[in-house]
Amino acid sequence: MKITNWAILFVCIFIPFFLIMDFRTSDLESVSELNHQYTIALRTAAQDAGVILSMNEMQEYETEYRSIKFFKVNKELAIDTFFMTLYLNFGVERDPIGQGALAAYVPAIVVLDYDGYYLYTMTEYTATNGETIYKHMWRPKKPYAFADSAGNSINFTLDDYVHAYDDTTRKWVQGFRYDLQDQTHIPLLNDGASFETLRKSIIVKSIQDDLAYFINKHNEYATRNGIHYSFKLPEIAEEDWVNSINDIGIMAFIQGIPVGDQYYNSYAFGGGRLMKKVVINGGIDDNTGMKYYYQSDCAYSYRVEEKFDSKKDAAAEGYYPRECVR
Template sequence: MKITDLALVFIMICLPFLIVNEIQLDRLAYISYRNIEIDHIIDTAVEDGVALMLDVDQQGISINQERALDTFLQTLYLNFGLINDNLSKQRIMSYIPVVAIIDYDGLLLYSYTSYTNNSNEKRIEPIWYPKIYYTYNDNARTYYFTLDDYVKVFDMENQTLIEGRRKDLEAKFNDGIIADDQRFDDIRRRAIIQTIEESVGFHINEHNLYASLFGIEYEFMLPVIEKDDWNNTIDDISMLVFIQGLPIGDHGEFYNGYAIGGARIVKDEKYFLQIGDNCIGYYHRSNCIELIDRKLMLDSQKNCALKGYYPCRLCQP
């Protein structure tokens, strides 16, 4: 057999595999692109929702979860091209098992439920559930935490409720978590995360019952949330949205993701950036006597370090 004949045989054998491989690579590239595209759509919608989530007046700051949700959905529908397609809007909603608002003192959840209306008709639709508070019980006291160090303490033996900043309550509690700043913060964070995980996980699992009625063949479950995302979530009033089971391909591929947006109002500590006389950048507390320029600031030491700034040796932030 001539070498040209061997080459033709080789091409005839390998060509189908090369074509199939090229098709698979194109499909994977498309799926990757769609995931990135949907990530951006959801992030943008959450940012818009958070931007209109707060009401600020002389009484203080309050959450307007209805407006936040409406704004989120309008941006979502717009970027998916569904503004005038009510049927597709309802379909998209069925892939959102839960919307969570992490409020200052508790968790607000928007998720599906079933009920019978006044006409004795069974309805399935999403509703806002009552607030779930961030609590911790040590058998003697129940603690109602917030996103900062403000806490309510209910003494079960004396049936009394005391509230205030942790440091201000130290004199009244010489034992337990109030007396230990680090332990207080560790337990507070764990309690908030546990409240979110358990509550959101329950509603996502419950969504499987309703999704099957919508004709969705997908198992909804709480995804793994990165540690940095948890820290961002419990450090500020925020919105957390999950979208799962959204078809994005012809071979059973699904989008499964979440987005978090913070309102940036709980963090009172700000760090100001300034270049020192030695041409090195430092970050300072607001009351540092060396601070002259207050134009640049960040809300965490980590972000300052990522920008290449060092802590001021005088105010020691």
């Protein structure tokens, strides 16, 4: 066979193969890009919602407990913010039909409050005209609760503060664990290490069990709406769970969005801790006329001329650093 014939045969056999591989590579790149875009959209929505969680309507809620972790979560505004950001990043902010389609891929959202958690899931109810309606709705708040074999019960929080029932005295007590140590007949309150281990375990397991149930329950709604995907709680590392319960926050799940021949399946966590911003004072020593910058909580009697967001900004305006005196 002539060399030209071999060349033609080679082209006939391998060119289609190369074309298929090229198309496949292009599809994989598109899938990867879409996965990345969806992940950014989901994380941004969760982070925005997490920030909103700690925006209280009534400041007196903050003094109910003596804990820096306590906030009265604004779950309604947080969930509105989550979906608003999500719709914006998916390009359906002005498309009610597209918003409804996207929301169908959100099987569950959980909001972690200081002393319990809320689930926002698809709920079935019957309208006044007899029609069956499916809609995302809040489930009642569930406490981080535990009961031992002796009849004692403890409602945990995101730190050491507890509401506990002492079955021996038949009385409720509340306070930080170390303040209640040796003051009750509840053994767990006397062992700091065991208390902390069980506290985290109870919180994580309670949330896991409810999420697994309601995400699986979402399959009934999805099937009726033509979504051919099996919703289930994804595998989440134990370390991620423990980190997620350090402060109030929101955890959102998106599953089943078709991406090429695959499905997008992810979750994101948005924390709601308020970080107090440190203000830098720019003050003048009236005795010497020298200009100094220092943190606003430092005990100096200098005449404050300016306030800055950073030490760098203060130094740029000719102020010299002073160590903090408290």
